[in-house]
Amino acid sequence: MGGMAAEQEAPAPTRSPPHTYTIGYAMQPDKLDTVIQPSLVALAAERGMRLVAVDPSRPLVDQGPFHLLIHKLYDEAWRAQLEAFSAAHPAVPVVDPPAAIGRLLDRGSMLDVVSELNATVRVGSLGAPRQVAIDDAASLTDPGVVGALQFPLIAKPLDVDGSVSSHAMSLIYRRAGLSVLHPPLVLQEFVNHGGVLFKIYVIGGHATCVRRRSLPDVPAERLLHLEGDASVPFHNVSSLTTVHADTDDDVGDDAEMPPPGFVEEVGRGLRRALGLQLFNFDMIRGRKAGGQYFIIDINYFPGFNKLPGYEIALTDFFDEMIRGAAAATRDEANGTQASNVV
Numbered sequence: 001m002g003g004m005a006a007e008q009e010a011p012a013p014t015r016s017p018p019h020t021y022t023i024g025y026a027m028q029p030d031k032l033d034t035v036i037q038p039s040l041v042a043l044a045a046e047r048g049m050r051l052v053a054v055d056p057s058r059p060l061v062d063q064g065p066f067h068l069l070i071h072k073l074y075d076e077a078w079r080a081q082l083e084a085f086s087a088a089h090p091a092v093p094v095v096d097p098p099a100a101i102g103r104l105l106d107r108g109s110m111l112d113v114v115s116e117l118n119a120t121v122r123v124g125s126l127g128a129p130r131q132v133a134i135d136d137a138a139s140l141t142d143p144g145v146v147g148a149l150q151f152p153l154i155a156k157p158l159d160v161d162g163s164v165s166s167h168a169m170s171l172i173y174r175r176a177g178l179s180v181l182h183p184p185l186v187l188q189e190f191v192n193h194g195g196v197l198f199k200i201y202v203i204g205g206h207a208t209c210v211r212r213r214s215l216p217d218v219p220a221e222r223l224l225h226l227e228g229d230a231s232v233p234f235h236n237v238s239s240l241t242t243v244h245a246d247t248d249d250d251v252g253d254d255a256e257m258p259p260p261g262f263v264e265e266v267g268r269g270l271r272r273a274l275g276l277q278l279f280n281f282d283m284i285r286g287r288k289a290g291g292q293y294f295i296i297d298i299n300y301f302p303g304f305n306k307l308p309g310y311e312i313a314l315t316d317f318f319d320e321m322i323r324g325a326a327a328a329t330r331d332e333a334n335g336t337q338a339s340n341v342v
């Protein structure tokens with residue numbers, strides 16, 4: 001080692017503040033890095049919150065104590081664990097309730113909430129593309145099932161379970177392209193939107209919109225081009241240059257963002273209607289006159305580390321949940337109305 005380090009005086013030991021609150025987190029090992037970054041752990045520690053990994057293979061009631069639980073696991077055994085934990089510790093918030101998360105795990109029902117939203121909030125022009133759920137191969141050739149949809153379509157796996165295959169999709173230009181598909185899936189109308197997508201991250205009361213690249217528009221002539229492929233599989237948007245060789249890499253970089261008030265209102269409305277605190281959703285703006293917005297995907301507890309400054313939003317949220325639970329417990333002890341952090 002060089003002399004510099006040896007000559008320097010050892011730094012005075014710094015005392016980290018005492019950890020007051022313990023937040024248990026449970027997720028698949030391959031998802032940990034997408035949220036539990038050292039920067040998050042450090043900021044949480046500064047604010048008196050300790051992040052502790054839960055071992056889902058051991059009884060949850062034997063772990064802890066916890067002041068808050070966050071999770072992204074979907075299996076029945078885990079749900080049963082959470083139920084047992086909540087029965088034993090009703091004052092500890094579990095983010096989010098498995099029943100509410102369940103709604104996002106089926107693409108057949110995932111977007112139903114958008115129509116509920118239109119009824120409850122003053123949002124402008126917002127919708128979801130038309131779609132049908134296809135359970136078996138026979139339905140794919142049934143004009144009564146598919147006939148109401150207009151090509152091009154996107155075929156998306158019905159189940160959302162965190163697997164790579166649950167993100168394997170196909171763009172279908174015409175009927176012949178349906179025969180290669182493997183139900184269960186949803187067929188959703190493709191909406192031309194200028195190749196730009198708005199991803200809105202919701203962390204409790206925060207809603208932050210970022211712009212991402214998306215599938216390029218499908219020109220009407222492409223549907224008549226019978227020598228071209230009837231369907232094209234794709235996995236994620238970054239592989240789209242192989243779907244459309246004419247994709248411009250800079251597409252959408254200067255696309256106008258949706259108005260912040262609109263983003264906030266939709267985020268707040270979805271949060272309330274879904275009963276979820278941690279999610280993101282994909283929104284596109286249709287190219288047709290009027291520029292209607294469409295929500296095309298909602299994801300539970302996504303990779304928040306892609307969002308700059310997520311550590312602040314997440315620790316703010318943890319703090320709010322823990323304080324809210326503490327206030328509710330105090331209120332209950334005093335016999336007054338429980339406070340509500342939602």
Ligand SMILES: Nc1ncnc2c1ncn2[C@@H]1O[C@H](COP(=O)(O)OP(=O)(O)OP(=O)(O)O)[C@@H](O)[C@H]1O
Pocket residue numbers: 129154156166167168169188189190191192193197213214215237282284296297299
């Ligand atoms: N109805 C649609 N119209 C136009 N483009 C769409 C539509 N649905 C999906 N897309 C495009 O396909 C991409 C993948 O679709 P979707 O977001 O449903 O898949 P996903 O695998 O669940 O994505 P994520 O990684 O966000 O979870 C979208 O990001 C968008 O570019």
Ligand SMILES: O=P(O)(O)O[C@H]1[C@H](O)[C@@H](O)[C@H](OP(=O)(O)O)[C@@H](OP(=O)(O)O)[C@H]1O
Pocket residue numbers: 031034160161162163199280299300301302303304306
């Ligand atoms: O783990 P599954 O259930 O497959 O969910 C994914 C979501 O569907 C994606 O939306 C996340 O990516 P974005 O944060 O870019 O939306 C993606 O984030 P990641 O790429 O950081 O893992 C995942 O959360």
Ligand SMILES: [Mg+2]
Pocket residue numbers: 282297
């Ligand atoms: Mg998506």
Ligand SMILES: [Mg+2]
Pocket residue numbers: 297298299
């Ligand atoms: Mg998704």
